[in-house]
Amino acid sequence: MNTSNNHTGARPAPTRVRPFEITQKLPRLQKMVFGKQLAPTRERYDQLVDALWQGDEPMDTLLDWIMEGNARERRGMYDKAVKEGIDAVDNAPQPLKDFFALVDRDPDWLDRELLEEGVGVVQSLGEFGLYIMRDQALMVGYLLSGFNHALVATGALNKGASQRTGETLKWWMDCTEHGGMERFGEGFINTLHVRWVHSMVRRHLQTRKEWDNNEWGIPANQTDMVATYLAFGSVLLLGVRLGGVIITPHESRAVMHLWKYAGWLMGVEEKWLVDSEMEGFRLLRHTQATQSRPDWTSKELGEALSKEPFDRIYPWKNTFPRLHKLYLKYEYHSHLSLTRLFLSREQMSALGLPAWVLPWYPAMTTPLRIARGVYQRASRADKRTLEKNGREQQIYRMKAVFGEREHGIIQPDKNHPAHIG
Structure with missing residues (x-):
C-alpha cells in the first residue's frame, strides 16, 4: 500500500x-x-484513484480478440463495422457483434433533440469557443502532468503542436456538426477511432521502458478520460461565460448532454457521466486529486502549443505576406493573454509561458461579447443564422491551423503505440 x-x-x-x-x-x-x-x-x-487502474473493458476485450489472430484482417473488420455497420461484415465474429451491439444502441438517457441543441450552442460560440478550448481546456490541462506523460510517450512532442491541435480540432468539429453524432456521422465514427487508439495505447505503452504503471497508473485510464470529456463541456461553458457569452440554463444542459454522449461513446463508464455544468465542474476538480504537479512535460507541451499560431496559414498569406506574419504575432499574443485570464504568473511559468503577460485580450473583447449577446437576446436573433455564422468562423480557423496539411484525425505511425504493422 x-x-x-x-x-x-x-x-x-x-x-x-x-x-x-x-x-x-x-x-x-x-x-x-x-x-x-x-x-x-x-x-x-478512492474511486478516482482506483480508476487510474481501469481502462475501457468493452474496447479492451475486443482488442484482445483482434490481437489474438490476424490483427490487420480483424482490424479491417472493425473499421468496416464502424463505417458501414456490423451487418456489412460477412459472418461477423461474435466479439465484434458484442461490441457493436453495445455502441449501436442508444443509451436510455440519450435525448437526441437536446444533443442537437447542444451542437447549435457550440456552433454559435464561433471562434471564441475554439479559443477557450485551446487556451483554457488544452493549455491549462498541461499543468496536470499525470495526463501529459501518456501524451508525450505517443510522440506528441515530435509531431508538432500544430498537427496535434489540428487533429483534436477536427474531432471536435466532427462531434459538433449537426448529425455528426448520428450512427454514421463523422463525429460518431471518429470517436470510435479515438476509442480504438486509446485501447491500443493502453495495451502497448505499458510494455515500453518509458512507462511506469506504479507512477502513472495505466495509460488512457478512466480518470484521465473523465477529465478529458469534462474539458469539452464544463470547462468550455465556464470559459465562455467568463468571456462575456450569455449561456442559459437550458443551453448549458444541452451542451453537457452532447459531451455526456461523446464521453459514453469514448468508453467512459456511466457512473462518471454527468448532466449539469456544476456537477461536471466538481467532478473535474475531484479528478485533479489524482494529478501530479507540473513537470518538464508541462513546460514542453505548453511552450509548444503557445507557438502554434506561427504555423497557421490563412488564404491571403501570399497576397499580403508581411501582414500575414504580423497577424500571426497578434494571434500568438492574444492566445497568451486569454490563457493569463485563467492562470497565475507561477502557473504561466510552469507552462514555459512568459509570466509578464496581462489579460488584455479578454479585457478588450469581453464587453463586446456581452453587448452582442444582450442585443441578440433582446432582438430574438435567428438561432440558425447565429449558428451558421459561428460555424463559418470555426471552419476558417480550423483550415488555418491545418494549413496545407490534410484535415484528419490521428493516424498512428510506426512509432506510435497504437500502430499495427
Whole structure:
C-alpha cells in the first residue's frame, strides 16, 4: 500500500496521486462560490484513484480478440463495422457483434433533440469557443502532468503542436456538426477511432521502458478520460461565460448532454457521466486529486502549443505576406493573454509561458461579447443564422491551423503505440 498518498482503496495509489488531506484544502474564494463539495469525499477520492487502474473493458476485450489472430484482417473488420455497420461484415465474429451491439444502441438517457441543441450552442460560440478550448481546456490541462506523460510517450512532442491541435480540432468539429453524432456521422465514427487508439495505447505503452504503471497508473485510464470529456463541456461553458457569452440554463444542459454522449461513446463508464455544468465542474476538480504537479512535460507541451499560431496559414498569406506574419504575432499574443485570464504568473511559468503577460485580450473583447449577446437576446436573433455564422468562423480557423496539411484525425505511425504493422 502506498501510504504516502493515504489511499484506502482496492489497489495501491500510483505515486502521481496527491495525498487526500491536500485535496481538502480549498482556496477561500472557491469554497465560497462552489461550497465544500468542490473537495472530494474520501469515497470519491478512492474511486478516482482506483480508476487510474481501469481502462475501457468493452474496447479492451475486443482488442484482445483482434490481437489474438490476424490483427490487420480483424482490424479491417472493425473499421468496416464502424463505417458501414456490423451487418456489412460477412459472418461477423461474435466479439465484434458484442461490441457493436453495445455502441449501436442508444443509451436510455440519450435525448437526441437536446444533443442537437447542444451542437447549435457550440456552433454559435464561433471562434471564441475554439479559443477557450485551446487556451483554457488544452493549455491549462498541461499543468496536470499525470495526463501529459501518456501524451508525450505517443510522440506528441515530435509531431508538432500544430498537427496535434489540428487533429483534436477536427474531432471536435466532427462531434459538433449537426448529425455528426448520428450512427454514421463523422463525429460518431471518429470517436470510435479515438476509442480504438486509446485501447491500443493502453495495451502497448505499458510494455515500453518509458512507462511506469506504479507512477502513472495505466495509460488512457478512466480518470484521465473523465477529465478529458469534462474539458469539452464544463470547462468550455465556464470559459465562455467568463468571456462575456450569455449561456442559459437550458443551453448549458444541452451542451453537457452532447459531451455526456461523446464521453459514453469514448468508453467512459456511466457512473462518471454527468448532466449539469456544476456537477461536471466538481467532478473535474475531484479528478485533479489524482494529478501530479507540473513537470518538464508541462513546460514542453505548453511552450509548444503557445507557438502554434506561427504555423497557421490563412488564404491571403501570399497576397499580403508581411501582414500575414504580423497577424500571426497578434494571434500568438492574444492566445497568451486569454490563457493569463485563467492562470497565475507561477502557473504561466510552469507552462514555459512568459509570466509578464496581462489579460488584455479578454479585457478588450469581453464587453463586446456581452453587448452582442444582450442585443441578440433582446432582438430574438435567428438561432440558425447565429449558428451558421459561428460555424463559418470555426471552419476558417480550423483550415488555418491545418494549413496545407490534410484535415484528419490521428493516424498512428510506426512509432506510435497504437500502430499495427
